[in-house]
Amino acid sequence: MTRRGRGSTGPGRPSHLPPDGYEAPAPIRKGSGGSLIVDFHGDDNRRASYDVGELPMPGWHPLLAEALLMRIGPSGDIRTLAGTKTSWRALGSWARFLAKTFPRPDVPEELTRAHVDAFHKRADASPRTRYSDMLEMRLQFEDNHLKGRLPADAWDAFNRRLPKPRSEAVGGYSxxxxxxxxxxxxxxxxxxxxxxxxxxxxxxxxxxxxxxxxxxxxxxxxxxxxxxxxxxxxxxxxxxxxxxxxxxxxxxxxxxxxxxxxxxxxxxxxxxxxxxxxxxxxxxxxxxxxxxxxxxxxxxxxxxxxxxxxxxxxxxxxxxxxxxxxxxxxxxxxxxxxxxxxxxxxxxxxxxxxxxxxxxxxxxxxxxxxxxxxxxxxxxxxxxxxxRPKPVLADPPPAAKTKKNQAKKPDEEPAPTGPTPLRVTFNQIKTSVDARRTKQLGGHLPSSAKSNTAQTLFTNYLEPDEATREWGEEVITDALADAEQAAWDAHATAVGRRGEPTVIPDAESPEQLENAGLSAQTAQDLADGELDTAWTACEDHEHHPETGSPCGDSFLDCFHCGNCLVTRAHLPRLLALLDALGTLRERMSEDAWWRRYGPAWVAVRRDILAKFTPAYVKKVRQQPLPDALLDLVEAPWEQP
Incomplete structure (x- = not known):
């Protein structure tokens, strides 16, 4: 290990000391003519010097030099040469803008909110440039010593929330x-x-x-x-x-x-x-x-x-x-x-x-x-x-959709249909390889993050990529389809053991229910509501189809039972249950929701509601629905 650079010190190897009489260089040195110069020495050993004396508004120079030092000096947050150029450009834009204003604030104490607002809304810069300049100047002035030299209303104008302008997303390659x-x-x-x-x-x-x-x-x-x-x-x-x-x-x-x-x-x-x-x-x-x-x-x-x-x-x-x-x-x-x-x-x-x-x-x-x-x-x-001899070509653009019977203008030039060379940038390559790695790892972001955090990977590389979004939508769609099919299979298995619920969509009176195949006593009790449970009715609560003993299952299991009876009178409660389950789905994980409520949800949606006409279901939905009664199947403190 050498005596210079990283790793040069350690136990028994004290750090080098400056010679006797050493004086540290001034953080802000004076150049020819008394101008103030701020030096930068980056972590990668790149250096630069910025002469504040080149800027207009001499009354601002001491404050601007200190502000720049706070950003790019030894204790500043800017440690790259490219970053210092951004800070210096914003500082120059601020000084040159103030020199053109009227009345002109010759010293920091004369700055007003109107000056800051005008700088933020100036017409000679793009929205993104104005946003970055305002953010940079706020960071340069945020030190307590510096912002204390600005009027309070001017600092408040700097310190406000800045809406970030939207930028075009840079996607990857197919x-x-x-x-x-x-x-x-x-x-x-x-x-x-x-x-x-x-x-x-x-x-x-x-x-x-x-x-x-x-x-x-x-x-x-x-x-x-x-x-x-x-x-x-x-x-x-x-x-x-x-x-x-x-x-x-x-x-x-x-x-x-x-x-x-x-x-x-x-x-x-x-x-x-x-x-x-x-x-x-x-x-x-x-x-x-x-x-x-x-x-x-x-x-x-x-x-x-x-x-x-x-x-x-x-x-x-x-x-x-x-x-x-x-x-x-x-x-x-x-x-x-x-x-x-x-x-x-x-x-x-x-x-x-x-x-x-x-x-x-x-x-x-x-x-x-x-x-x-x-x-x-x-x-x-x-x-x-x-x-190159064999150019790298981009995918052809998707065919433009034209309205039916829309006539083409005589002087309209046809859209180019020939092959287009691929635009190659580091950003697009990085986006593409990150998306490829994420797909290979099944979309698990913590495992996919390599040189960035999972949040940065998603925000800057995956979300802007259209192909990745389409892949993610396909994965989610397939996963939901698999979960729904698994819930339906669980419902079908239970029905195979316990029997299928009896749904009578067109009967309400005891006579109609008896004509639908129920016994006279059962039809009468069902019409009177004597057999109702939470959302349906039970034909024989004392004899479970599998065990023959009194039923002790959850009301959510009624939808997979041969003793279950459903009529028009139960439809409002079933719709209220579906709405409540939809709300719960937004508050808990998909896996937990499908395990807990999936079989009942699928049974109601695909097996019971399918036997009612869509028009009648729509008519019932237009009326106020009753309480979902989920507290009958779970204690309130256990609900997510």
Missing amino acids: TGELDRLTAAARADTARIVRRIRAGEELVRQHAEDPGQVEPHRRELAQTLAGMAATGEVPQLVFDLDLRQRRADLASHLFLTWRDLAPLMALLALVTERNGETLKELPTKHRILEDRAVELVVVKRRRGNKKWFETVTWEIGPKERELHTPGGLYLLLLELTARSSEICGSSLAFCLWRNGTRGIEGRDEHFAPFEIDLNDGGRIAMSEWAAT
């Missing part, structure tokens, strides 16, 4: 699109590997025995040997297409810009990590028994001291290195080994660039994401997918 993208990325990465390994083999042959190199490749072998020894790609003075030929020559041994798109797309697909994490993959790693590779990756926006995560990736067999995350990571280190050694970066992504503006020789090797993650803006994955 199964076909994801398969085509994966196949294309894997095929192009395989070509990159074959190309560089062929170049390395040519260098090896030239070093061991130049005579064994084929005659027509000896000149290339000699050139590549010089490039391998010096790291410099020779200039092709007499070539008309200089830059392209140099890039082709360098690509025999080094990764180039055009290799990043398929390689990073495949990394995102196989490792299931976002683009920021992939850009900062380190070279430092540990191989565990030739089966897995262990490394520390960066997961940003997790708060202080939560950036770093140790991951273990499977290596797999050599012939499967393009299919496993560990194998692909080690392959990346192999492809970038020469450039990484030359530029000395600790990041895995190192490549050769065609030198411009004085960049030449060994300086053409660099780590594109070492200073700024956005420095790799030339990772044109959509362009790669569209321009």
Whole structure:
């Protein structure tokens, strides 16, 4: 372990102390002309300086400098360079807006609620920009020392609830699109590997025995040997297409810009990590028994001291290195080994660039994401997918539905029907692989969450994905159908043992009931309500169909019993029961509800109500329904 960086201290290894006379730098330093400068030093060692003196409204400069320091300073919440740029942009927008207002608040004490409201409603910015600027300025001013310098009504305007503008959901790819993208990325990465390994083999042959190199490749072998020894790609003075030929020559041994798109797309697909994490993959790693590779990756926006995560990736067999995350990571280190050694970066992504503006020789090797993650803006994955020999195509759009007999306008152009190249982004890849993993794990979010929490996984990756929503709806529909079928099977089994309830939908008087097949005494008692229970009637309570003894079952079991009698008079109570069960379903889990009430609910819906006409059921529903009487089957304190 070195004496620098993480893990350099411990028992018996005290931390380094500054030399005598050391003075910590001022949190806000003064620049030329007395301007105030706030410095940033991120957790990833990226640095930046922001000169508040460049902004208008000099009377605000001390407060703005302190506010920016609270956000991006050593104790601030912003720990990334990209985050500081957002804070600085919002601060600049605030100062420039105040400079244009009338009356202008030259000092913070002159700020009013009207100024803050006008900043929030300004017409020269989109709703999302206005929302983010207001939120950022509130966070910058929320320190008690700073907000105390603002008038109370102005701070209240900042501190109000801000409705977040709706944004377009970014979904993932369909199964076909994801398969085509994966196949294309894997095929192009395989070509990159074959190309560089062929170049390395040519260098090896030239070093061991130049005579064994084929005659027509000896000149290339000699050139590549010089490039391998010096790291410099020779200039092709007499070539008309200089830059392209140099890039082709360098690509025999080094990764180039055009290799990043398929390689990073495949990394995102196989490792299931976002683009920021992939850009900062380190070279430092540990191989565990030739089966897995262990490394520390960066997961940003997790708060202080939560950036770093140790991951273990499977290596797999050599012939499967393009299919496993560990194998692909080690392959990346192999492809970038020469450039990484030359530029000395600790990041895995190192490549050769065609030198411009004085960049030449060994300086053409660099780590594109070492200073700024956005420095790799030339990772044109959509362009790669569209321009490769076999383009990666999106699914055709669904056929547009036209109204019947709607005439087409003469000058109306037909909608494009040709194949459309697939738009490839890290966000869509991450959404797709997260959705795929969630489906493979049966939709269990705690198990599916990998690099995010379950809540973040659902909100940011699964919910916006239309294919995932459709899959979820199918799963829920199938699960409900299975639960209903299980309840119906339980009802049918009980009916097979106890007999089927007797439903008489068209009889009310004793004579009508007797004509329906009941005995005279039973018909009379049923018409008088003497046999009524909670929701139906019981023909013989003293003799259970299975045991022959007095019945002690719950009233919910009456619907599976041959002694059960149902007439028109019972219909209002049955409808009230169904409504009460529907309310309970919203208050308890589906599993518990189906176990507890499912068989009775299915018996009433599918076996009893089906024997009444829909018109009569609708007529009864239009009248006030009685109490559901659920307290007869459960104690009130046991109800959910």
